[in-house]
Amino acid sequence: MDITADTPLDELATTRDGLRRAWLARKPDFAQRRADLLRLRKAFRERIGSMDEAIRADFGHRSEHENLLSEAMIVLAELDHAIKHLRRWTKPRRAAVGWRFWPASARIVPEPVGVVGILSPWNYPVNLALVPLVSAIAAGNHVYLKPSEHTPRTSRWLRELVSEVFPADRVAVALGGPEVGAAFAALPFDHLLFTGSTAVGRKVMAAAAPNLTPVTLELGGKAPAVVCPDFPLDRAAARIATGKWFNAGQTCIGVDYVLVDEARVSAFVEAVQSELRARYPDFEATRDYTRIINDGQYARLRGYVDDARARGVVPVEPVTATLDDAARERLARERLFPPTLLVEPPADSEVMRNEIFGPILPVISYRGLADAIARIRSMDRPLALYPFSNDAREVNRIVEAALAGGVTVNDTLLHFGAHDLPFGGIGPSGIGAIHGRTGFDTFSKLLPVFRQRRFAGSDLLKPPYRGFVDRMVRLLVR
Template sequence: MDILADTPIADLAATRERLRTAWQARKPDYAQRRADLIRLRDAFRAHIPQMDAAIRADFGHRSSHENLLSEAMITLAEIEHALSHLRAWMRPRRAAVGWRFWPARAQIRPEPVGVVGILSPWNYPVNLALVPLVSAIAAGNHVYLKPSEHTPRTSQFLRELLADVFPEDRVAVALGGPELGAAFSALPFDHLLFTGSTAVGRKVMAAAAPNLTPVTLELGGKAPALVCADYPLDQAAARIATGKWFNAGQTCIGVDYVLVDHARRDALVEALLAQLKARYGDMTAPQDYTRIINASQYARLASYLDDARARGVQVVEPFEDGSTREANAAQRLFPPTLVIEPGDDAQVMQHEIFGPILPVLSYRSLDEAIARINRLDRPLALYPFSRDAAQVDKILAQTLAGGVTVNDTLLHFGAHDLPFGGIGPSGIGAIHGRNGFDAFSKLLPVFYQRPWAGSDLLKPPYKGKIDAMIRFLAK
């Protein structure tokens, strides 16, 4: 595949204006939105092999099965969910006015906002581009997408796919690096969605601020798994292993670190090591294990381990004996690694890991574990493991995260009726399903007055019965 040239920065404003002018001239109705989603579904389904090949080429290697689960299945399910509920989502919603305004009535009308800009990341380059696009199209908007420069083949796949599905004045795709991304963020969009790191999210928000562009930021953070003393370790290890090493840990809601009761810490380590052996064998030719996206990310992860060793922290590398380190680095294969009891000052605990390194920490009381979670920024995800409902409720009541899966990992992301989004440094706003539809809509409040209304009487001079009426209403 020949990589297309970057989009000239000078073209961005004109493209956004073309999209906005076309939207203003003919705002998409139900029939058009539905037809657009059906065409996208059918075209995407027909090109899943090309998608898989593009992603695998960009990563150097990624499991096709993980591509099917995280990219194809999630995207197609989001489209089907939107198609099933679109008419209901578009319908005006009744709203009460209260007895003081009787006999008036009110409703909330979901109205499209215009042109939605989408800045999508590299770690799930199709899912995290197309899922918000589906919501924006369902809400009746036009879309300008800027996918990641770190997955150029997948970005080109998206550009070609969307060009086949949509007219150029309904959906456009810009290709380019950080400079183009910065200019893209500064365009006067009607709504801007960014998915990526907290550091870049701050820059996107600052670029959008002069235009007062509404933003949705899907960021990240250090998502903990908290294993309570009553929960079976083997099951916890299996589910944490999926939540950590799927996509080699390059997942915004992936398990970032584990807290386990002190008496069972070593047993959990052994259970995690058993999971790794069962899943990846001896790691000599791991077909089901994803590579790190680029050399810069690989070096960042390696520096975390160097820092941990320099601090005297125990690093468990079950697949690394030194002889394969150079070969692994050449193909960006970073084996799963455990870091035991790192301090808060260790680099691995100072940053979102976004890779296959898993810190394992112990606690002596649930209150201690909760306090440790609360010392860090509020995460995008939280994973409590307990069969005691009271313990789970305590964890949920005393922490706050963007989303939670209890006794498992990752799965709340795939539940279309659950809002997906963070809080504070882990994000602003939420998407998926109706929440995504609403995020890219103006929920327009409309108050309908009747031919006769009591408010006609509420005017000067405020005397007699009018005075008494106002004093009654104000009680």
């Protein structure tokens, strides 16, 4: 098989069926799962350099350090976490049955579900493919992976990695565009995970519905940061800048907009500008800033800025403000979209109606915390929420009122890397969760097993309901 070629549509069902037959013939036991994870870790660690090259080629350029942090570090940490805790995760868990069922006992047995399908995106093409694969393998499943067509070199790298680590009937990779993705989502998987946009997530869920395939959807939305009056602006600006411009904003949990108390909006904008100038002193030559993935995404982002400008908003571009037209055209050809702030864009502007997924940061004032919370609650529930305050009461007020998929307090992005925290959205930002033990459970059937003793009170609970039996029944409902 040519591992660089797209997968023919008529091979998808055949491959899925082969994966399931092999799984039914020999379900991976603890020793097999652990060996698979150790082998994957070794192979992945050896190929970090080629991974970096593939991702940088797909993006036109992406910061090597961002690749190391967001792809290599996260994958290795997830592997280490799973390897360390695998034996405990796979053991049956005791469950109480209550006095009414005494002397019976119960336990919950994690069982693999079968073949897990994974549809992974382009923005973190290795991390978001391999992290769920680790969970699925740890849970004892076989896996069929379909990475994004927008990062073709990285997708081929993933196929090469997988083909060297796993037998073809344990883990397989499908390559191809939207037609392959649509047919893949319609396969009768035992569980299907999709990471991507909310719009495509709806289509994936619809494709899975005829088979009643359980789905986990990791989507997105407009993740807000809320800077409370007590929090230092310089610190907030630095941490929000990381949460916004890491990977040029192409992050599902990236800061989508920031709410700042109205007395400090101008000071916050200046603090962010200072932070960006320090990070990118020579923007045209920087190796630390990632390109936009393709021309279509670049044009979409440019459209958001043009729409805001047409509505009277003056874009603030601190690291490119002095560039001439020729330099700007050169940056555009390279899809190097500069960090851009839009102060007080209207609520009906394109940048506020859509997930940005790029290096544009709207800055919006609020009069009081109730005003900020109302703004957040007027939109769909986001995948992430970032309150900035040293007052625990204020933080709790925001978190409780503005329910989100996950929260990092006084920083950004970091909850994604904490492997004991479940990662997932709510409503339009996602269904279900992964990472660590949660990911293991997602790709398992947590099988309830109730074990009755040789002699049990339930033997007496049968008609005629008279005398002692009557008294027993009435005792049970006290």
